[in-house]
Amino acid sequence: MSGEFSMDILKDLQARGLIYQSTDLDALQDRLSKGPITLYCGFDPTADSLHIGHLVTVLTLRRFQLAGHHPIALVGGATGLIGDPSGRTSERTLNSREIVTEWTEKLKKQLSRFLDFESSSNPAKMVNNYDWIHSLDVITFLRDIGKNFTINSMLAKESVSSRLERGISFTEFSYMILQAYDFYQLHEKYQCELQVGGSDQWGNITAGTELIRRMHEEKVTVHGLTLPLITKSDGTKFGKSASGAVWLDPEKTSPYAFYQFLLNVDDHDVIKLLKVFTFLSLEEIKELEQEVATRPEKRVAQRTLAEEVTRLVHGEEALKRAVNITQALFHGEIRKLTAQEIAEAFQDVPSATITDHQLPLVDVLVQTGAAKSKREAREFITNGAVTVNDVKVTDLTIKVDELDHLAGKYLVIRRGKKNYYLCELAQA
RNA sequence: GGAGGGAUACCAAAGUGGCCAACUGGGGCGGACUGUAAAUCCGCUGGCAUUCGCCUUCGUAGGUUCGAAUCCUACUCCCUCCA
Helix, strand or coil: CCCCCCCCHHHHHHHCCCCCEECCHHHHHHHHCCCCCEEEEEECCCCCCCEHHHHHHHHHHHHHHHCCCEEEEEECCCHHHCCCCCCCCCCCCCCCHHHHHHHHHHHHHHHHCCCCCCCCCCCCEEEECHHHHCCCCHHHHHHHHHHHCCHHHHHHCHHHHHHHCCCCCHHHHCHHHHHHHHHHHHHHHHCEEEEEEEHHHHHHHHHHHHHHHHHCCCCCCCEEEEECCCECCCCCECCEECCEECECCCCCCCHHHHHHHHHCCCHHHHHHHHHHHCCCCHHHHHHHHHHHHHCHHHCHHHHHHHHHHHHHHHCHHHHHHHHHHHHHHHCCCHHHCCHHHHHHHCCCCCEEEECCCCCEHHHHHHHHCCCCCHHHHHHHHHCCCEEECCEECCCCCCEHHHCCCECCCEEEEEECCCEEEEEEECCC
16 A cells, blocks of 8 residues: 555545544645655544444544555553543543453554555554553653643633533543643654544644644644544434444454445435545545435445445455345345354344244244244234244244254244344254 | 422323223334335234133332222322422
């Protein structure tokens, strides 16, 4: 990914709707026109995986790298121990050091997939702020760093002021200083001149640009950029599925579920999402917009979005499986699935193991969770809502033995359009 | 401190001795339609029982009655008004 240097990165970001706030866009444009810049974005280990929302900033780092700049992905091994108050209404619960270390490692692994660390011209870097913060002694912290912040300006930040009513610990209150210090460190070590982050990071980013300015007697200017929170046309935040967050970790959200999530986005949102989450050119996206307008039922835009992003996050092989599973599940071809595909498709689907082959299907529905009670199970069967291995079942008294078994031991139960349950038959 | 009103199923809200497992609306879930969409229409929405039917539920605990969500008593919580 040694991409040729491009001066149009800001224009591209702007056209994709990716710029929310910035310190001084003209000054940044000016700086960018003079040559490659080093920039960074931080990710705190607040969970054992990044989710689809994080992708907005991660991919922005990648966009900068593709444009010839030097991206640094920072994992917050130290800041994750403190807790960022930004965008939160209540105090965080501290996680143990062991947990944070474990999560830090997982994030590093995930992040590394999106950047090129081997490039000969502009390789990416991965850093952990634990490396410089854990050894920071309290006297240095208060004398050399803290002296550059006034309580007044700290209280004025949204992240703090919104919490004064309900309360905020000194720990979280101090968070912005650590993030500012990160920016300072990266500026000193790597000449990092730009920090990007989500819209809730504005206060922390400007704390950093301020600190750097003061540490250099006002002679140095660095830049900050925030990206918008991605919302759907109904105004709600993008990235939550019925079963919770959409994770990048395939163990937490299977590539199939990930693909499905994107395939199902609303017509009103898909173009915006293509701009944010894919590297397709704006011309290509324009064509897809035409498709949505003229042949919405084809869902070419959604399909493209799902394919592009799934490939990016999970790779070509996982994408193929996801497409295959989708084909099988929604076009009545469950029988064509391989054992591995069955496992993936039903990874996070409720399941049950049955040893009594004389059990009525009604009970199987209850045991797998497809129905809450036998009464409800009968209702579903009567309504024609139940399918076993693609065959609609309407017989209330049918037993496990009388049904067809997939691969000799599976009952793939579908209730309604998209609710799947797996029942495995075992020997008693 | 005084006066009054209220607590019903996921939410809202009827019911004021038997016809109440509880009107109605929303939500949810199914079905039809469709683009794995939106809108619309139809059905279901305490549990068990293949039928009769049985069991648990209307703030909590008791009581009256053949029979209570509905009447009585005590308790808990909430709201409004006057101080």
